[in-house]
Amino acid sequence: GRFGEYGGRYAPESLVEACRQVDEAFREAWADPGFRGDLARLLAVHAGRPTPLTPARRLSDALGVELYLKREDLTHTGSHKINNVLGQALLATRMGRRRLIAETGAGQHGVATATAAALLGLEATVFMGERDIERQALNVFRMRMLGAEVVPVTTGSRTLKDATSEAMRHWVGATGDSHYCIGSVVGPDPYPWMVREFQRVIGDEARAQCAAELRTGVPDHVVACVGGGSNAAGTFAGFADTSARLVGVEAEGGAGAARGRLGVLHGCRSLFLQDDDGQITQAHSIAAGLDYPGVGPEHAHLRDLGRARYVTVSDDEALGAAVRLARAEGIVPALESAHALAWVIRAAGDGDLPAGSTVLMTLSGRGDKDVSTFKELL
C-alpha cells in the first residue's frame, strides 16, 4: 500500500474496514485464474481489447522520430477508463455488492462506470460537480441513458475534486451494499495499485506489440499524460523493467507531480497543489481529465526515484498537438492525450528526443467529447 513515502490508507475510520475488504477481495481475485479469465473475456468481447498499436507514419516523418500510438481511444466508451471499471465492477459482483459509486469530472469515468454497471446488472450512482454537469451535458445524458443516477455536487469548486470528496462521503454511509469505483490511481490503499493493476493491460499489450513491431524491440521513450495518472501508471507498468525512459505529461495548471507538495487528500499521501496555508488549490486545464490538483502516489514515488520524468505542457500546446494529429493521422485525440503528444512534438523539436528515437505514446482517449472545446477555441 506504500510507494516510498507516498500512498497509504488515510481514510476516515468508517472506511478503513471497507478498504480492507476491497484489498482482500482484490488480492484473492487477482490471484484467481477464474477472475482473471472473466475479466480478460469482458475486456475482449465487450471493451474491444487488445487495442492496436498504430504507427504514426506521417507525423513520425515530420518529427524525425518513430512514433507509435497505443490506441485506448478505440475501446468501448472511448478511453482507457473502461479497463479499470470492468475490473472493479467484476470485483464488486464478487464481493456481493449491488451498486457502484463513482466520481467523475469530464464524465468519461462516469460513463464507463455506468456502462460496466449496466453490463453486470448493478446500479450506479455517479457524483459530478455542478459546473462539470453544465460543461459536459451530453456525457451526463449518456450516463442517465445507461441507467445511472447522476448526483450534482454543489460544494467547493463544484468540479472533480469536490465530486470525489462527495463520493467518499456517500460511501461512508453505503459500504454495506456499495463499492466505490475510483477512477484513477488515487484514493486510499488498495486503490492506487489496484487501479494500476487493472490498467497494466495497456502496458502489457504495448510491450508485446512493441517487441513485435519495433526494430528496437523496446521503445526509447514511453510517454503518457498524467492527471491522477491511471493511463500512465498502466502504461509504465509494462515497461518498468526495461530501458525505456518514462515520461508523464501533466497540464501546466494541474501539475501535481511536477509542482505539487507533500500532502494527504482523498485517502492517500502524495503530491498536491496547495496554497501557503495548506489548502488544496483548484487545478485548471483545458482537459477536464487533467483538472485534478494531485497525482497518484506511485507517480510521486517514480518521480523521487528518477525512474519517470514529469513535464508540463500548456493548453495551447495541447490544442495544437490535437489538430496536428487529426491532420496527419486522421485521429482526433482527447485533449488529455493531446498533452502527451504536445510534449513529443516539443521534445522532437528541441532535441530532448534525439532524431530517430522510438517513442510509444498512449493515446488514452478519443476527442469526440472535446469537439465543442476545439470548436470554440480553434
Add this chain to the structure above:
Amino acid sequence: GRFGEYGGRYAPESLVEACRQVDEAFREAWADPGFRGDLARLLAVHAGRPTPLTPARRLSDALGVELYLKREDLTHTGSHKINNVLGQALLATRMGRRRLIAETGAGQHGVATATAAALLGLEATVFMGERDIERQALNVFRMRMLGAEVVPVTTGSRTLKDATSEAMRHWVGATGDSHYCIGSVVGPDPYPWMVREFQRVIGDEARAQCAAELRTGVPDHVVACVGGGSNAAGTFAGFADTSARLVGVEAEGGAGAARGRLGVLHGCRSLFLQDDDGQITQAHSIAAGLDYPGVGPEHAHLRDLGRARYVTVSDDEALGAAVRLARAEGIVPALESAHALAWVIRAAGDGDLPAGSTVLMTLSGRGDKDVSTFKELL
C-alpha cells in the same frame, strides 16, 4: 455490375469513363495480395479490426433468444463506414488521385472520409445538406478539424439525397484528380459491389467468430439495419452461402426495399420511394443514416430472390431499443443500429424469432452522435 434487374451504371456519359477506371482499378487491386495486405494492415492498426463479437447476455435472457452483436461501433470513428473508406482511399492513392469527394448525411461517412484522407495525405471535399449541417454541427467540425472541406448543399431538401447529387455533379468536373468515395452500396457500377466487398470484412469476421462461439456454428438469423445498406450488405456477404435467414431492417419512413418501386437514382437502378409522378420523395427517419429514399441494388435483388427479408420499424421502436440495449448491456447504439435491434425485440416477442434462436446482429455504429436526439426525445 448487375444484381438481377438492378444495379447498372446509369451515370451521365461524362462519368462513365471515370466509373470504368474505378472498376478496372478495383478489380486489379482486389486481386492484388499487396493491396489486400495494405488494406488489412490499415484496418488492423488504424481502424481497430477485428471488432469483437459480443454476446448480449442479459438482453438474450430477457428475450429468450441468443443474441450476438458484431461490434462495428468499436471501430475508429465509430461506425462501419471506415471499412469502406479506407479501401477506397487506398484505391484512390493507387489510381494517383489526390483528393476524395464524398457525400454525407449525419456526417459519419464524411468523418470517415476526412479521416482516411488525413491518414493517407489526400485532400477531402465533403458535400453535406445545409439542414444536416445544422443538425450535425459537431460532426461538421470534426471533419474540418481533420482538414476536410465541407461544402453546404442548398438545393432540394438540403439533406443526404441532395448532397449525393451535388457530389456527383462535382465529380463530373473533377474526375482527373479526384475519386468519388461513395459511402454506401449505391451509385453506379462498380460502387454497389465494390463497397460491399470493402464491407464484407464485417460478415467474414462475424462468420468465423460465430463458428467459434455459437453452439449452432451459424446463427439462425443475421440481422442488420438498411439505409443504403452497406453494413447489411457486408454482413450478409459473410453468410450468403449458409442457412442463416437474412433480415434487413429499414426505417418506416425510409423503407426503400420494403416499399420502394423500381427506378434509377444516383447512377443505379434499384428501389426508391417515389410519388405518383415518379418524383423521388424525401425519406424521414430519426436515424440520419437511414434517411435515404432508396436502397442498394443488391438488396433489391435479395428481396426479389427471397434470400433476404426486409422489415421496417418505427422511430419509437428504435428509440426504445436503444435505451434497452444501453440499460441491459452498457452499449449506447447508433439510432441506425437500434432499428435492427428493435426488430429483434419485436420478433422475439411475437414469435417471429422462435425461442432459443441464435441471432447475429450487426451493431453498425455507436450512439454518441445521437445523444442529443435521445436527450430531446426521451
Add this chain to the structure above:
Amino acid sequence: MTNPTLAAGTVERHLRARRATGRGLLMPYVTGGITPGWTDYLPAFAAAGADAIEVGLPFSDPTLDGATIQQAGEAALARGASTRRILSDLSGLPDLGVPLVVSTYYNLVLHDGPEAFCAALRRAGVGGLIVPDLPVHEADELTDVAEAAGIELVLLASPATPQPRLAEISGRSRGFVYAVSLMGTTGERASLAASSAELTERIRRVTDRPVLLGFGISTPDQAREARRHADGVVVGAAVMRRVLDGAGPDDLRAFLATLRQALDQECDRPR
C-alpha cells in the same frame, strides 16, 4: 459506318435539311411547367429561329444540372408540374414548324415504363428524347421501344468518352449527337470550353449525323465559336436564367435572335 440518313427520323431529317442549307442549328431549352403560360415560349423560340426546341420534364434529383436548371425544375415541380401535365400542355399546341425534343432523367421514363412513356411523347407531338443519365450501354431497354414509337433517342457524348465508344454513341444516337462541351454540369460559363472543339472533331470522325454542342453556351460569341466546329448549339441555362428572372416570350425571342444572328454570321465563314 452505316448510312444514318436512311434510318433518320423526323428530327434528324429536319436538322439535316437545315444544316444542308449551311445554317447553324439552334436548340433552345425550356423547363416544362415553369410558368402558367410556359408553352407561349415555344412559338417565340420558333419565331426567333430555333431549329428544334428542347422541353425539360423536371425531376426531383437532376444530377447533371447546374444551379439554374435545378432551380427551374424545383420551381416547376412546386407549381405542380408533372410529365402528364406537361405532355398534355404540349399536345394542345399548333404545329410550331420545328421538332420538339423532350429531355428528362431516366427515373421518369421508367415510372410508367419505356413503352408507355414513349407512346405518351408521341401523342404529345414530341419527336425526340434526351436522357442524360442513360448512357449508351444502358440504353437497350429504351432504344427499340423508342424507335418503334417513332421517338428519336438522342445520346450524349462527353470529352471523357473514348473514341470507340464515341463511335457506338454516334451510331446509336438518333436525331443528332448531343456533344457535352465540357466536364461539368449544365450552366452558363464565361467562355466556351477548349474541350468542345476536340470532342466535336472526334465525333465527326465517326458520323455525319448532326452534332449539337451543349452545356455552357450562353452568349452570341460562344455560339459563334461553337459553330466553327459543331453543327449547332443547345442553349438551356442562359434561357432559363432569363425566365427565372421574369423574362417573357418576347424577351426570349429577342435573346435567341442574337444567337441566331451569331450562328448565321458564322455560317458564312469557310469551314
Add this chain to the structure above:
Amino acid sequence: MTNPTLAAGTVERHLRARRATGRGLLMPYVTGGITPGWTDYLPAFAAAGADAIEVGLPFSDPTLDGATIQQAGEAALARGASTRRILSDLSGLPDLGVPLVVSTYYNLVLHDGPEAFCAALRRAGVGGLIVPDLPVHEADELTDVAEAAGIELVLLASPATPQPRLAEISGRSRGFVYAVSLMGTTGERASLAASSAELTERIRRVTDRPVLLGFGISTPDQAREARRHADGVVVGAAVMRRVLDGAGPDDLRAFLATLRQALDQECDRPR
C-alpha cells in the same frame, strides 16, 4: 489493558475528573474563524457547561463532513481563516477552565510538519487534537510527536471497526475515544443511530477511557439517549447551523444549556 489513567494528559485527566462526579460530558464544536468575533463563542460554551471545546481548523476538502460543517468551513476560508490565524486568536484568550481540542484534516498537519504543527497548538493553549482522516494505522508519524509536545491525539472509532482494532484505537487514543455514532458524515439527524449504543459498549469492553459520542447529536433528547451508554457527546453541526443562521454567543449558550440540562438529568438515572 494498561491503566490509561497513569499516562493521561490534561484533557483526559480533566474529563475523567468530571466523569467521576457522575456528570455527562459535553464537547461543543466551533469552526475557527467562522465570524470576526468567533472566539466569543468559547467562553459562552464554557459558561453553558461544556467540559471541553472543539475548534475546527477549516480545510478545503473536508471529506468526512456533512453539508453544515462544509459550509462553515467554506465561509471561514472565504473570510481568510488559516491555521496560523486561528491559533493566534486562541492564544490571546484567557483560561476558559475547560480544555481546547483542535480538529482538522491531516493535510494541514503535514503542511508544516507534525512537530511544528503540534508545537503551534501547544503554544496556543490547545490540549488535544482530532484528525478524522488519520486512522490508527497511519498515526505513528504523529503520535509520538504529539505526545512529546503535550498534545493528546484523539483517535476515532466507528461502527465498522472490528473489535481487535477497537482495542488498538482505544489503547492508543489520548484524551478520550471519539465514537462515531453512525456510518455517515457529520451533520444533524432526526434520531440517534442504533449503531451508537453497540459501538460504545464495544469500546467499553476494551478501555475505561472516556468515550464521547459524536456525529448526529443535535437535540436534548439525543444527548440524553447518548448519555445512557456513552460518557458524553460532541455537538458540532447543531451548533454550526445556528452560527450560520446568525446565532450569537448568548444564543449558543442557551442552546447548549438545554443539552447540559438533558445530560445532567440523565446522569441521575441508574446506569
